Amino acid sequence: MKVDLGDLNAFVVVARARSFRDGARLSGRGASSLSDAVRRLEEQLGVRLLNRTTRSVVPTEAGEGLLARLGPALSEMEAALDVVNGFRGKPAGTLRLNVPVSASRLVLPAILPPFLAAYPDIRVEVISEDSFVDVIEAGCDAGIRYDERLEQDMVAVPIGPRVQRFATAASPAYLARHGRPEHPRELLQHACLRGRFSSGAMTHWEFERDGERVRVDPTGPLIVGLGGGADLAVDVALAGTGIVSLFEDWLRPYLKSGALEPVLEPWWQSFSGPFLYYPGRRLVPAPLRAFIDFIKQAPDGANPKSPASPSPKAP
Structure with a gap:
């Protein structure tokens, strides 16, 4: 069965956002375009993937199963395509971070302005929430959490103040x-x-x-x-x-x-202070590699200097 990757991606966006409107906002696509894509996918697969009401969109059991397998696969594909970024003079693309509210208030303000100035072709999207989530399942490249909440298969890099x-x-x-x-x-x-x-x-x-x-x-x-x-x-x-x-x-x-x-x-x-963490089992997108290199220069998060040339590899 040949399925359009764009339709699969539309389903993942809507299923994660639990809303066509929010999915459209996050993806930059129109809500009607996402709705058409999901409908085509359901017709092709012959099964309903989303239960829709006027107030919410909830994956069906079949939809939940597809999302669990499809989300990581699409993230790996996106990361694989991002390898091309390593051949650019400056990395480009979107860096998605899942962070607790405390980090968005106390850690990132000292880091993001100089980082964004150093990498004008990178856009950072920050999702602030205090529950511990699977960053891949949530569609994020990395997260910020404290060490007692890090999973063992994650790579952790110190970020921000080391003692709080x-x-x-x-x-x-x-x-x-x-x-x-x-x-x-x-x-x-x-x-x-x-x-x-x-x-x-x-x-x-x-x-x-x-x-x-x-x-x-x-x-x-x-x-x-x-x-x-x-x-x-x-x-x-x-x-x-x-x-x-x-x-x-x-x-x-x-x-x-x-x-x-x-x-x-x-x-x-x-x-002890927080860590930037990301899965060690997947390719590291170029925007995340640049961010890792950047924060390693100033582990206390205090006005890090931009690198002369970003390293093509993450630790």
Whole structure:
């Protein structure tokens, strides 16, 4: 059976986006063109691949099976064609990154502007989400995550600051009314602004000092989804409602201005910085090779210099 590769690619785009409109936006094709392509594919295969409603598009069981096998294959084909990029004076194409919200806020702003200036023919597409995904299945070239969440078959390259800390803070008004805790367990008597993972699990607050580790599960008036809801938690803390726990770098502007004051700072726990990761079992696209070479020059993420000539090979 001879199937048009363009129709297969249209199906993958729509199935991943769960929407013809979003698929059109991501692919640069018209929604009607994608709809026609999927319909042709279904007619040729003799099976429905997508269940369509006015609000959503969901793959059928047959569609899910096809997507699971087809997504990686198309990504490999795209990477194979990208080998031609290695013969260009400057790499070109799209680099798709799947990153947590914290990385899009705290890591990439120092790296992307000089990278894009050094490689004007590369376009970077960033998908920010805090759930751990298969980067190939998600249609991305690479992701950013922390080491405890990396799969063993992934190649990892340090990116951004190598040491970070979680910080707890509250407004001066809140501390004036409720007092300042001296030990992490005292947080159980305070209003704490909590975060929840996309899996539904609540975050624990962990502290460490002089070899003593303390893990607390405080309560409070607000729970936000991690990543996208963090700014809301900060705003509520600024209003004097409770104590917030977040990346120190995220809270630093407020700590510096005095809008928030550090709480339990001697207990703030350090952890290793994030990694750029990508599958070691596939060809590395030229835009990703250029990005890897670029960040290796400045592992702390602080204004890396552009390479004189990009290396044709990734580590």
